[in-house]
Structure formats: C-alpha cells, structure tokens
C-alpha cells in the first residue's frame with residue numbers, strides 16, 4: 108500500500124524514516140503507482156529531459172516570430188550580444204538566460220516543449236538544469252534525479268494550489284517553476300533534503316503575489332522574458348540554501364501563503380487580461396493591431 112504524501116513535512120518525515128533522498132522516494136512511489144519498474148520510470152523521465160534539450164537546441168537556432176509578431180527573436184538578440192561581450196556573471200549566466208529564451212520562444216512558435224509545470228513557465232526548469240549540468244559536468248543520471256525532485260516539488264504544491272495563472276496568478280506558474288528549479292539545483296549542488304526544502308521555500312516566498320496579466324491574452328508578454336528572470340531567481344535561492352540559510356517560514360506554510368494570496372488576488376489579474384500590464388496604453392495598442400490583423 109502506497110502512503111499518500113501531500114505535504115512537504117510528510118515528505119521530509121518519510122525520507123528521513125526511510126533514509127532516502129527525495130528523488131529516490133519519489134521515483135519508487137511513482138513507479139509503484141504506475142506499476143512499472145524504477146528503470147522504466149527513469150526512462151520516462153529521460154524522455155522529458157531529452158525533449159527539454161531538443162527544445163533548447165531548436166530554439167537557439169530560430170528567430171521565427173510568433174503569429175502575433177510580438178515575440179520570437181530575443182534569444183537570437185541575446186546570443187549576438189554575448190558573442191560580442193560576455194555576461195557580467197559569466198558563462199553559466201549566459202547559458203541559463205539563452206536556454207530559457209530558446210525554450211520559451213519554441214513554446215510560442217508551437218514547438219515541442221515540456222510543460223513544467225505549465226507551458227508559460229516551461230523554460231525555467233530546463234534552462235537551469237541543462238545549463239548547470241553542462242557547466243558542472245553533471246552526469247545524465249544525476250540530471251534525471253534532479254528532474255524527479257523538481258517534479259515531486261511541483262506535485263506537492265499542486266495538492267494545495269492548482270498550477271494555473273487563472274487560479275492563482277503567475278506565482279503558481281513561473282513562481283512554482285522557479286521553486287522547482289531551486290530545489291533541483293540545490294540537489295545537484297549536493298544539498299541535503301532540508302536544504303532542498305529551504306531552496307524551494309526561499310524561491311517561492313520571494314515570488315508571492317506575482318500576477319498573471321498577459322498582453323492580448325497571449326502567453327508572450329510578460330511571459331517570455333519572465334522565464335529567464337525567474338531561472339536566475341532559482342539560482343539565488345539554491346545558493347542561499349546550500350549555504351545553510353533557512354527560510355524562517357516553513358515550506359508548507361509558504362505554500363499556504365501562496366494559496367491564500369491566489370485567493371485574494373483580483374480575478375482581473377488572473378489570466379483574464381483585464382488589468383495590469385494587459386491594460387496599459389501600449390498593450391491596448393498592440394491588442395488593436397493584433398486583432399485588426401486577424
């Protein structure tokens with residue numbers, strides 16, 4: 108009988124009791140639920156990892172614009188700039204930001220991406236995971252383990268809050284993606300389960316209240332550029348957590364705050380494009396141009 112684990116406290120307790128890493132416990136449970144071997148489950152995760160890498164690869168070589176014509180060439184612009192002058196924070200920063208733009212721009216071209224946890228936030232986990240793995244020479248097995256941990260984090264958050272901008276704003280999409288990435292990165296850096304939970308809490312706490320106000324109702328503005336921003340946010344959280352800096356508010360309580368903030372958020376700021384950036388003067392002009400073109 109598989110014990111259901113729906114909170115981070117329960118996850119911490121069960122991992123401690125079984126003396127397992129988060130990914131080990133999650134892998135065994137998911138395999139048991141799906142009635143397949145852990146090897147078969149790892150293969151499924153590898154498929155997602157490979158799809159993430161493919162999206163990065165194709166996104167890096169394309170500057171095809173989206174149907175709206177508003178987005179699609181920022182990854183190319185960033186690569187050209189880095190070719191002339193490197194990023195202030197070095198190669199890893201360059202890779203994370205370009206991989207994030209490459210992936211999210213593939214999404215708006217209707218390319219194949221892995222929604223992790225959603226399409227609008229699909230570039231945060233892959234950009235951090237793939238860039239760090241390349242730069243630190245992380246084995247494929249460890250990458251798979253990190254992705255399993257990221258998935259487990261998203262799964263537990265989704266028990267409290269539906270991961271959708273329409274339900275709780277962008278804090279529940281890009282915010283959660285950043286928290287998942289922070290946990291996965293903390294694991295790659297050798298973090299303990301406790302440090303991983305702190306990385307997730309630190310990332311999430313600092314994104315509470317992030318609204319969803321997409322211009323023209325499209326997953327483009329502000330979504331595209333938000334992905335590289337929140338990928339870097341995840342690195343900050345992992346760096347602090349691995350240094351034993353703790354969130355004074357326990358992770359489950361942070362998720363309670365996420366849920367409460369989502370409920371209190373005005374419906375006009377939850378994917379309805381009725382306020383915020385979506386109703387600025389320029390957004391309205393873009394909307395006019397876009398709908399007149401159609």
Ligand code: SF4
Nearest residue numbers: 227272277280319330
């Ligand atoms: S702003 Fe809204 S549509 Fe865009 S990524 Fe965030 S939640 Fe999704």
